[in-house]
Amino acid sequence: GQNIDQPTEMTATEGAIVQINCTYQTSGFNGLFWYQQHAGEAPTFLSYNVLDGLEEKGRFSSFLSRSKGYSYLLLKELQMKDSASYLCAVMDSNYQLIWGAGTKLIIKP
Amino acid sequence: DGGITQSPKYLFRKEGQNVTLSCEQNLNHDAMYWYRQDPGQGLRLIYYSQIVNDFQKGDIAEGYSVSREKKESFPLTVTSAQKNPTAFYLCASMTGDNGPQHFGDGTRLSIL
Numbered sequence: 753g754q755n756i757d758q759p760t761e762m763t764a765t766e767g768a769i770v771q772i773n774c775t776y777q778t779s780g781f782n783g784l785f786w787y788q789q790h791a792g793e794a795p796t797f798l799s800y801n802v803l804d805g806l807e808e809k810g811r812f813s814s815f816l817s818r819s820k821g822y823s824y825l826l827l828k829e830l831q832m833k834d835s836a837s838y839l840c841a842v843m844d845s846n847y848q849l850i851w852g853a854g855t856k857l858i859i860k861p
Numbered sequence: 862d863g864g865i866t867q868s869p870k871y872l873f874r875k876e877g878q879n880v881t882l883s884c885e886q887n888l889n890h891d892a893m894y895w896y897r898q899d900p901g902q903g904l905r906l907i908y909y910s911q912i913v914n915d916f917q918k919g920d921i922a923e924g925y926s927v928s929r930e931k932k933e934s935f936p937l938t939v940t941s942a943q944k945n946p947t948a949f950y951l952c953a954s955m956t957g958d959n960g961p962q963h964f965g966d967g968t969r970l971s972i973l
Contacts, residue, residue, distance in 0.1 A: 756903065760901075782958070782959050783959050785961055793967070794964035794966050795904075795951070796964070797961040839904070843959055847958050847959060848909075849962060851904040851905075
């Protein structure tokens, strides 16, 4: 079966760095996506990785290792507004997105 | 501004009633999707459409129906056969095969 694993919840301090991990087992691979979802709102797109390595976008970076079925989202200089759920999703061989359950990130002052 | 509009934001369903959730996009995207999100779970695919007048069942299509008569519109009907409809429903669209999906603001459906 297809499976995406992420930690359920993480806590970090304002101004710090946090790494959210995602491991996956899917039928084929056509890219990995990270989304941010604030409580009660729709997900918004953060990043896309299809090749191994690190993609950096401001305070957010995402890393992919296809051989290990592993990705992480790195958030630097954490702000209170970063408190949200972070969803990992993998596009399979049929170009359908398989979604993880999300990681709830709690930022403390 | 281009985007995806879902309506209504909140919807209440009575026993035995069918309800329709609206999804309209002006992004000129070919593919459109309906997901259901329950607390603590990932998004689950209900139906998707990659072209007008064609749609495919997702993982949890039972109790739901869709139509795609226009490129811009992909309404979802939650039928009385769906016994546990309370959830957050998200509509998304995508251009190309592997671009990011973009979401509407969602509709929260509850049972009266």
